[in-house]
Amino acid sequence: SMILGIRYDPGNPPLYFMLLKFWRSFFGQSETVVRLLSVLFHAITLSVVALLSRKKLSITATACVLILLAGSGTLYFFSRYARAYALVVFLSVTVFYLITSWVEQKRFLSWRLFFLCILSAVGLYSHYSFAIFYAELLFILFVFALPSKTKIWRLVLLTVILGWTYLPWATFFIRNQIVPALDWQKY
Secondary structure, rough: OOHHHOOOOOOOOOOHHHHHHHHHHHHHHOOOHHHHHHHHHHHHHHHHHHHHHHHHHHHHHHHHHHHHHHHHHHHHHHOOOOOOOHHHHHHHHHHHHHHHHHHHOOOOOOOOHHHHHHHHHHHHHOOOOOHHHEEEEEEEHHHOOOOOHHHHHHHHHHHHHHHHHHHHHHHHHHHHHHHHHHHHHHH
C-alpha cells in the first residue's frame, strides 16, 4: 500500500518510508522511536566523517570538521524529524568518499564501483535532494581535483548509469507531479 500510495505524493521516493516501516515493526510505534531512526543516521554520518577525515586530515582538523558537522543547525534540525534528510546526508558523505577513491584507482571495476552504484541508487530513491548532492560532488571534483580525461569519462559513465537507474522514478515524477501542475495553462 505504501508503494501504491506514491501516486498521491510522487515527489518523495518511498525507500526511507519503507525502512521506517521495518524500523517501527522492530522497535515500536512511539514518536520517539520513529524519530530515533533519523538520529541514528545522523550519528552514523558523524562516525563515517570521523573515519574518513582521519585518513586525510590531522586529528585537530578532524575534530574541527566533526564540530562543524555536529553543530550544524540545519543537520540538527532535520535529524529530529522522521524524514529522509539524515539518511541522504549519510549516503552523500559515503558516496563522496567512494567516488573520489574510485576515480583515483587504476582498475575500473572494483568493489567500490559496486557499492557506489548501490548506495547512489538508494540515495536517489530515498529523496530527490540526493541528486543535488551528487551534482555538487561532481562540481567539487571538477573544480578542485581537475580530473584527467580518464577520470572524466569514469564520472560521465557513472552519471549515465545512475541516470538510467533513476529514470523510472523521474518519469513517474514528471508525469504525475509536473505535468498536472502545468495544466493550468490550458485554462
